[in-house]
Amino acid sequence: MSAILYLTTVEFDPGAIRTLPEVLARLGVKRPLIVSDHGLAAAGLLDGVAALCPAGTPRFLDVPTNPTEAAVAAALAAYRGGGCDGIVAMGGGSPIDLAKGVALLATHDGLLERYAAILGGLPLIGPVAPVIAIPTTSGTGSEVGRAALLTLNDGRKLGFISPHLIPKWAICDPELTLGLPPGLTAATGLDALSHCIETLLSPRYNPPAEAIALDGAGRIWRNLERAVRMGRDREARTELMMGALEGGLTFQKGLGAVHALSHALGGLKDVSLHHGTLNAILLPPVLRFNAGHAGDKYQRLKAAMGLPESVDLADEIASLNTRLGIPAGLRTLGVRADVLPWAVERALADHSHATNPREATAEDYHAMLDEVMV
Amino acid sequence: MSAILYLTTVEFDPGAIRTLPEVLARLGVKRPLIVSDHGLAAAGLLDGVAALCPAGTPRFLDVPTNPTEAAVAAALAAYRGGGCDGIVAMGGGSPIDLAKGVALLATHDGLLERYAAILGGLPLIGPVAPVIAIPTTSGTGSEVGRAALLTLNDGRKLGFISPHLIPKWAICDPELTLGLPPGLTAATGLDALSHCIETLLSPRYNPPAEAIALDGAGRIWRNLERAVRMGRDREARTELMMGALEGGLTFQKGLGAVHALSHALGGLKDVSLHHGTLNAILLPPVLRFNAGHAGDKYQRLKAAMGLPESVDLADEIASLNTRLGIPAGLRTLGVRADVLPWAVERALADHSHATNPREATAEDYHAMLDEVMV
Numbered sequence: 027m028s029a030i031l032y033l034t035t036v037e038f039d040p041g042a043i044r045t046l047p048e049v050l051a052r053l054g055v056k057r058p059l060i061v062s063d064h065g066l067a068a069a070g071l072l073d074g075v076a077a078l079c080p081a082g083t084p085r086f087l088d089v090p091t092n093p094t095e096a097a098v099a100a101a102l103a104a105y106r107g108g109g110c111d112g113i114v115a116m117g118g119g120s121p122i123d124l125a126k127g128v129a130l131l132a133t134h135d136g137l138l139e140r141y142a143a144i145l146g147g148l149p150l151i152g153p154v155a156p157v158i159a160i161p162t163t164s165g166t167g168s169e170v171g172r173a174a175l176l177t178l179n180d181g182r183k184l185g186f187i188s189p190h191l192i193p194k195w196a197i198c199d200p201e202l203t204l205g206l207p208p209g210l211t212a213a214t215g216l217d218a219l220s221h222c223i224e225t226l227l228s229p230r231y232n233p234p235a236e237a238i239a240l241d242g243a244g245r246i247w248r249n250l251e252r253a254v255r256m257g258r259d260r261e262a263r264t265e266l267m268m269g270a271l272e273g274g275l276t277f278q279k280g281l282g283a284v285h286a287l288s289h290a291l292g293g294l295k296d297v298s299l300h301h302g303t304l305n306a307i308l309l310p311p312v313l314r315f316n317a318g319h320a321g322d323k324y325q326r327l328k329a330a331m332g333l334p335e336s337v338d339l340a341d342e343i344a345s346l347n348t349r350l351g352i353p354a355g356l357r358t359l360g361v362r363a364d365v366l367p368w369a370v371e372r373a374l375a376d377h378s379h380a381t382n383p384r385e386a387t388a389e390d391y392h393a394m395l396d397e398v399m400v
Numbered sequence: 401m402s403a404i405l406y407l408t409t410v411e412f413d414p415g416a417i418r419t420l421p422e423v424l425a426r427l428g429v430k431r432p433l434i435v436s437d438h439g440l441a442a443a444g445l446l447d448g449v450a451a452l453c454p455a456g457t458p459r460f461l462d463v464p465t466n467p468t469e470a471a472v473a474a475a476l477a478a479y480r481g482g483g484c485d486g487i488v489a490m491g492g493g494s495p496i497d498l499a500k501g502v503a504l505l506a507t508h509d510g511l512l513e514r515y516a517a518i519l520g521g522l523p524l525i526g527p528v529a530p531v532i533a534i535p536t537t538s539g540t541g542s543e544v545g546r547a548a549l550l551t552l553n554d555g556r557k558l559g560f561i562s563p564h565l566i567p568k569w570a571i572c573d574p575e576l577t578l579g580l581p582p583g584l585t586a587a588t589g590l591d592a593l594s595h596c597i598e599t600l601l602s603p604r605y606n607p608p609a610e611a612i613a614l615d616g617a618g619r620i621w622r623n624l625e626r627a628v629r630m631g632r633d634r635e636a637r638t639e640l641m642m643g644a645l646e647g648g649l650t651f652q653k654g655l656g657a658v659h660a661l662s663h664a665l666g667g668l669k670d671v672s673l674h675h676g677t678l679n680a681i682l683l684p685p686v687l688r689f690n691a692g693h694a695g696d697k698y699q700r701l702k703a704a705m706g707l708p709e710s711v712d713l714a715d716e717i718a719s720l721n722t723r724l725g726i727p728a729g730l731r732t733l734g735v736r737a738d739v740l741p742w743a744v745e746r747a748l749a750d751h752s753h754a755t756n757p758r759e760a761t762a763e764d765y766h767a768m769l770d771e772v773m774v
Contacts, residue, residue, distance in 0.1 A: 038605070231412070233642050234649055237615035238608045245607070268607050275608055 035195050036170065036271065040260065042199040043160065046078040046114070049195045053156045055112030059105045060085040061125040062116045066162060069205055075116050075160065084108035089117070091298045093124035094177045095138050101128045105155075112156040115193070118214060119166030119175075119301065122159045126174035126191045129155040138176060142184040143377045151188035159193035162202045164253075164266040165214025165302050167221050167274020169196035175289060175301075183293030185377045198271055200264040208254045212350035215250040215266055217302030219243060219343075220284050220309055221273030226327060227320050228280040228381040235276040240330040242272030247331040254350055280381025283312045283373070287391065290372035297360040306343075306352045307359075311394040312382075313340035319384035355400035366395050409569050410544065410645065414634060416573040417534065420452040420488070423569045427530045429486030433479045434459045435499040436490045440536060443579055449490050449534065458482035463491070465672045467498035468551045469512050475502045479529075486530040489567070492588060493540030493549075493675065496533045500548035500565045503529040512550060516558040517751045525562035533567035536576045538627075538640040539588025539676050541595050541648020543570035549663060549675075557667030559751045572645055574638040582628045586724035589624040589640055591676030593617060593717075594658050594683055595647030600701060601694050602654040602755040609650040614704040616646030621705040628724055654755030657686045657747070661765065664746035671734045680717075680726045681733075685768040686756075687714035693758035729774035740769050 037045050050058060058079055064087050066072050076083060086101040105113070105128055115125030130141060132155045141147035159169035168174070172192050177183045206214070222243040226236055246269035253262040288304035317324065317340070324339055333342060353359055370391040373379060379386070386394075411419050424432060432453055438461050440446050450457060460475040479487070479502055489499030504515060506529045515521035533543035542548070546566050551557045580588070596617040600610055620643035627636040662678035691698065691714070698713055707716060727733055744765040747753060753760070760768075 233615055233619070234612045234646055237611040237646075241607055241611035272608055272611075 036198055037196070038198040038268070038271065040199060040201045040264065042197050043074065043078070043202060045197060046075065046158070049158055049197065050079070050112070053112060053158070053194055055156055055158070056080070057108065057110050058083055058112045058114045058158070059101070059108055059110040059128070060114045060116065061089065061101060061121045061128065063087055063089045063121055066117055071116065071162060071202060075114065079114060084110065089121045089124050091120055091300060092175075092177050092183060092292045093120050093127065095179050097124055098127035098131060098138060098176060102131050105132055112158070114158050114160065116160040116162060118161070118163040119168045122161070122166065122168040122193070123174040123176060125157050125159070127176050127186065129157050130186065130191065138186075139178055141186050143187040144184060144375060147186065148188055151186070151190050154190050157193040159196045160202070161196070161198060161267070161270070163206060163210060163214040164203055164263070164270035165217035167218065167270055167277060169193055169198065170271060170274040171277045173277065175292070177293050181293050181295050182372065183289050185289070187377065198267055200260065200267045203263050203267060204258050204260070206257065208257065209351065211254045211257065212250070212352060213300055213302035213306060214270070215246055215253065216306035216309070216347070216350075216352065218266070218270035218273045219246045219250070220305035221277065221281070222246065222269070223309065223327065224282040224284055225273070225276040225279040226323055227282055227316060227383045229383050230279050230381060232279045235279040238272045239276040240326060242269040242276070243327055244330040244332065245269035245272070251346070251349065281378040282382035283315065283379070283386050283391070283394065284308045285378035286373040286376040286382065287369065287394065289376050289378065290369040291356070291361065293372060294361070294365060294369070299359055299361070303352060303359070306347050307355060307398050308394070310340040310344040311397040313343065315386065315390060315394055316382065316384050355398040356395065357399050361399070363399065366392065369395065410572055411570070412572040412642070412645065414573060414575050414638065416571050417448065417452070417576060419571060420449065420532070423532055423571065424453070424486070427486060427532070427568055429530055429532070430454070431482065431484050432457055432486045432488045432532070433475070433482055433484040433502070434488045434490065435463065435475060435495045435502065437461055437463045437495055440491055445490065445536060445576060449488065453488060458484065463495045463498050465494055465674060466551050466557060466666045467494050467501065469553050471498055472501035472505060472512060472550060476505050479506055486532070488532050488534065490534040490536060492535070492537040493542045496535070496540065496542040496567070497548040497550060499531050499533070501550050501560065503531050504560065504565065512560075513552055513558075515560050517561040518558060518749060521560065522562055525560070525564050528564050531567040533570045534576070535570070535572060535641070535644070537580060537584060537588040538577055538637070538644035539591040541592065541644055541651060543567055543572065544645060544648040545651045547651060549666070551667050555667050555669050556746065557663050559663070561751065572641055574634065574641045577637050577641060578632050578634070580631065582631065583725065585628045585631065586624070586726060587674055587676035587680060588644070589620055589627065590680035590683070590721070590724075590726065592640070592644035592647045593620045593624070594679035595651065595655070596620065596643070597683065597701065598656040598658055599647070599650035599653040600697055601656055601690060601757045603757050604653050604755060606653045609653040612646045613650040614700060616643040616650070617701055618704040618706065619643035619646070625720070625723065655752040656756035657689065657753070657760050657765070657768065658682045659752035660747040660750040660756065661743065661768065663750045663752065664743040665730070665735065667746060668735070668739060668743070673733055673735070677726060677733070680721050681729060681772050682768070684714040684718040684721075685771040687717065689760065689764060689768055690756065690758050729772040730769065731773050735773070737773065740766065743769065
């Protein structure tokens with residue numbers, strides 16, 4: 027087992043899931059709540075994890091694609107009803123983010139809104155209930171990230187950010203991703219790539235994060251198509267999971283316009299949009315907008331990804347999207363033109379807006395969205 | 401200010417030292433002990449830090465080049481006598497490592513030996529007194545590292561390793577290094593380079609650490625000569641301090657034969673040897689020994705350092721040593737041939753021995769030492 031200690035302790039290895047009982051013991055968690063979703067239950071992954079937890083461990087599976095305040099409240103009731111003292115969160119970003127919300131409200135008073143980053147919540151967040159994160163996609167990075175994205179009852183999708191929200195332990199087992207369908211592999215993989223690219227482009231000074239982001243971008247670029255086409259390729263799955271972990275390790279440097287817009291669109295009530303798919307669609311227009319405003323970072327990215335210096339990065343990602351079957355644009359996903367002004371307003375208020383390398387105005391965001399309203 | 405959160409929280413910026421009062425408050429330290437050395441006091445750096453601490457803050461300055469069990473005991477008496485609740489450690493690796501020893505024994509019973517990594521001490525180390533580390537050299541990485549190297553009363557220089565020994569906060573202020581003399585700049589810079597190289601070569605799986613190590617090696621290589629020749633060059637000093645920090649961030653992956661040997665030689669009683677100087681001298685023979693046993697890592701290192709693929713890495717470092725005025729070899733430093741068998745035995749028992757990419761026998765260590773007995 028490779029113990030990797032950065033923001034959290036990470037067990038990273040094929041078969042690492044078997045360390046769960048030991049991790050529970052190390053963290054002193056006697057009665058965990060499993061937070062996962064019905065898809066993973068149907069795929070049989072849930073039973074594998076439940077077998078490693080104490081008999082009768084309660085489960086909460088009603089996790090929406092974009093986790094909501096209401097779902098956090100329901101899971102919190104299950105946590106309290108079960109007399110729980112920690113959470114085992116297994117899945118993509120949705121169950122892990124929801125688990126962070128539960129861990130927060132299990133230990134902090136008041137409504138969720140109070141703790142939102144953009145509303146000054148960071149200093150109000152102290153130690154929370156321990157979360158053990160077990161990713162089953164290679165995308166979110168939430169297993170080592172400080173943020174949870176949760177949609178409030180009024181539709182705002184807000185970031186909750188604190189070092190205390192970092193899972194106490196992450197178990198990254200590439201074997202859990204072998205059965206991930208091609209479509210989800212592609213969308214989550216492009217989510218991970220967007221993390222590496224946006225944190226690299228963020229103007230904050232953090233050379234270690236940039237070094238990790240470049241390494242992650244290269245790993246994802248070299249292996250994503252292979253993992254989409256040959257889902258059971260262990261090497262590609264391992265590389266992809268490491269790339270996603272590396273994306274998560276660099277979050278602290280701040281994201282950018284891709285995430286400002288995808289957080290906004292992810293808060294739409296009438297249509298449920300996949301975060302990774304949104305990021306994949308938004309990457310090309312944002313990269314075109316940022317071109318020329320990021321020093322030598324486009325060159326460094328292309329070098330890390332093994333691309334010739336002469337190619338256009340935005341075009342390369344647009345082509346990859348097409349090859350991987352990512353939907354052509356927002357209209358295809360069911361986004362109506364009349365919600366765009368609301369989305370732009372939300373993007374301007376998002377915590378990722380400030381770390382885009384080029385300041386975006388409302389007009390700029392409109393132009394980027396128009397480009398992908400196909 | 402750039403807050404960098406990896407193993408510890410790092411304030412990294414010219415002028416970052418001014419954050420010390422805030423850091424003390426954040427950590428709840430009301431009565432710190434300052435641990436530093438007489439050289440820094442003479443250079444005037446100590447007064448600057450003391451002015452940022454509560455009035456009457458006690459100081460411990462009698463830190464040997466290779467901190468000893470006896471010095472830890474003396475500092476611990478000062479800590480207890482002053483009713484202290486935390487440590488501000490300012491200096492190179494020696495005061496910071498000594499501070500870690502004090503923080504450990506202030507909170508743990510028994511003799512130091514009990515907690516040595518090689519003697520199974522890791523699981524015995526729980527939370528320790530808070531240490532705020534303020535490096536004044538760009539070398540040790542101890543400000544973010546989990547290890548303290550301390551020489552026991554019987555002469556063994558042992559590693560004490562635990563995530564709990566990571567300083568709670570590091571304040572990395574390149575301005576504190578502007579006055580570092582050329583000789584110490586060179587020796588500490590080569591120490592940092594040896595960290596980046598040895599952790600990269602370590603066979604453990606940790607891609608984020610490798611990415612950071614490569615970035616650090618490149619920064620140090622590009623700036624060390626400049627900082628040695630023009631000590632007040634702020635940009636070179638900043639790059640060097642970041643390279644040293646990056647070296648420290650990668651320690652967790654394990655070091656190798658350079659450190660196994662330098663830890664051994666650093667424990668010699670009749671001659672006091674500088675750790676960085678030893679590492680500089682030992683790098684070329686160890687790189688020759690490891691050549692061909694590290695996959696493509698020599699190529700990746702040369703690329704990161706901006707060196708042509710055709711050059712010999714060991715030769716390049718030997719030439720740099722010469723240009724920077726590093727002493728030619730161990731004999732020049734006063735090491736007698738009759739201590740070498742003892743040193744080889746200690747190297748074989750060192751915690752860094754196991755993560756060298758090629759297993760070294762006693763004969764191999766002898767051959768490496770013979771190569772630098774000039």
